[in-house]
Amino acid sequence: MPITHARSGSTPATPLYYNNRGNSLIDKNDYERAIADYDQAIKLDPKFALAYFNRGTAYRNHGEDERGLADFDLSIKFDPTYGPAYGNRARLYRDRGDRVRALADFAKSLQLSPNNDRDFYARANMYFDAHDHALALEDYDRSIKANASYPGAFNSRCMTRAILGRLQEALADCDQSLKMAPNDPYTLDSRALTYLKLGNLDAAIADYDAALSTKPAYDSSLYGRGLAKRKKGDNEGAERDIAAAKAINAGIVDEFAHYGVE
Template sequence: MEFSASKRIIHGFAPAFALLLLGSLAAAQSPKKSDYLENIALCNGPGHTSLAARIGGCTAFIDSGQGTKTALAIAYNNRGNAHTINGDVDRALLDFDKSIKLDPTYAKAFNNRGGAYLRKGEYDLALQALDEAIRLKPNYGRAFVNRAGVFLKKHEYDRAARDYDEAIRLEPNLEAAWSGRCWTRAIIGSLQAALEDCNKVLQSWPNDAATYDSRGLIHLKIGEAAAAIDDFSAALRVDPKLASAFYGRGLAKLRSGDKAGGDADISAAKAIQSGVDDDFVRYGVRADN
């Protein structure tokens, strides 16, 4: 699958916000204490809190004037995360900048700023932010995953693989690291190792469209067209607009002798994403292979 920034960016929400220095004891005992604590809880985004509620809670807390610098840095970071997920990346970047200004040692804000720049396609700025996150917190597995995502976009696959290796070493349960490494290994031709990574992800997360898509590419490259079709179809059941899965399935169908089905899938892929055929050439797969 073509690397999807929205699916692979790992954000740094800050739970236990309420345990930080949120204000004076007098403020905590004010008549508006319940509202104050509710805003903190919403800003932390527990459970299935909507993005609008997270943003509203963070904004109310920030505007209350009751937070310490540390707490405000977390609130801006959390609001920035919500804006990023909501697709408002420019507004998110403003929040991450404010968070970093309040606390220049806050690695999560640098990580999330890097993720936001990745979404915007500003890869050099993303790398600067992620390098700083890793400098501040060398054991930050999520930042290594996000930096690997930047390297994928820059087609620097060996560097991406090294970052995924480090992320897995630091945080062995990061799904995005295993799935991303599967994809990266599939591109560079380490197919058996890639297959092992994908299988590991799907054992624990059986509805991950990107990993099915990656495994489909592996099967396509090793000549197992039927298995590739099954995996690409599984990816499309989860994500019906995944252009790379349509294109890969189309190639697999063509190689199986199903010209009508293959041509239809390839046309669907190109309608969703222009240049998807060029992507597959870069991955080492041509339509006439």
Template sequence: MLGSPATAQAAKQKDSYVKSIELCNGAGHASLESRIEGCTALIGAGQDMTSALPIAYNNRGNAYAARGDYDRAIEDFDQSIKLNRTYTKPYNNRGVAYLRKGNYDLAIEAFGEAIKLNPRYGEAFANRAEAHLKKQEYDRAAQDYDEAIRLDPNLEAAWNGRCWSRAVLGELQNALDDCNKALQGGSNNAATYDSRGLVYLKLGQFGAAVADYSSALRIDPSLASALYGRGLAKRKMGNQADSDADVSAARTIRAGIDDDFVRYGVR
């Protein structure tokens, strides 16, 4: 026997609600637009105010952030927090959105709120460290990376971040250990080779610096810091022509790169 029309309609609504949950959670590698649509449908349904809605706003915020729409993302994270002030993820995610917008003070504040709610939130410590790096607060960045690594040694980005912080601060052997740890863990990215290149440059191991900077540039040919650092290392090795080419290319990509390296302790 067929069910009544009311029963069939209820079943259809339930299936639609379940599908929206799956999309909002990013199931099946759903596209950003599908995730946003799924979360919007859940929000519009208005069911389960205490649990589903804060998650839906947070997830939609993540999708907006991944799309580069940081203002909308922050609005959703704000709403998620308003609905559940003990839910830590939107605090951290709001910090990431502010970080990507270049609002570093607001990012640090948001990460601090996440850490206050959950002092064992290693990712929030790593993210706050990145914001401190952007403000050139290398001591504070290193301290936050220390805590991030203590809480979650598998955070590969934290090892590279601490390597970079320590390299700038002049803690070169410790920095080298951190970069090696990141690379041993499979962190085959331009930033890590760039960081270790700076360590070798400051240690006076110019051949090793050129090799690491070249590895970084194979991954990201437009990385200005790797071009400039390689140019300085080549100059120290007496290869003036190649040095000038690298330095000139770096200056074209990033104005003020010379001042950056003075701040890093390299001339």
């Protein structure tokens, strides 16, 4: 059965009815009853691809990754044209450390659903974590083009542009993100890094201070503020912040080296 969306007039005792009721129960965080409804939908129609997808998504969201993977496999088997099934399977492969399969599934998902901003964003994050910043930037661009309402995408693009040295563009992205989500510590940290690379140390410290006011143990902001303080000649304050950051994250020095800041 090809994947379909809900239709008006669905009646009880049909696979679609149970699938749709399962979705409404998931929205109410009633996981067990939702799973029971997806089970019933699949019992009535063992080739109902959408029910496998929805049950697999529910399993994944509740930490039952093996069951989720099995359901995504079946969803794709019964309807290989539904992009989100590949995207959710890609997330499971990513979480298992299977980068090759994850990227292959994201590519297939985006081939089938070229305006899926969430899959562009998720793949961009994979590239970013692997320090493939140019590829990450391309996918952040695509994610924002598909959906310009998510502040996290602007923040991530800000950080990526800052790392690549596109500093004025990075500031514009961080400013946009903060307009949408004021006082977000992650975006303040990204903008602070941008100011640090620009040499605007007072602005960098102000943003790091603001980030740490809501997230006091934020290793990135502690280390970045330490570097800014060192550049301003506050060696005592610098060493205090840098030591605190290293105590939280022993790899923080290497992370900042990838950002082009030491």
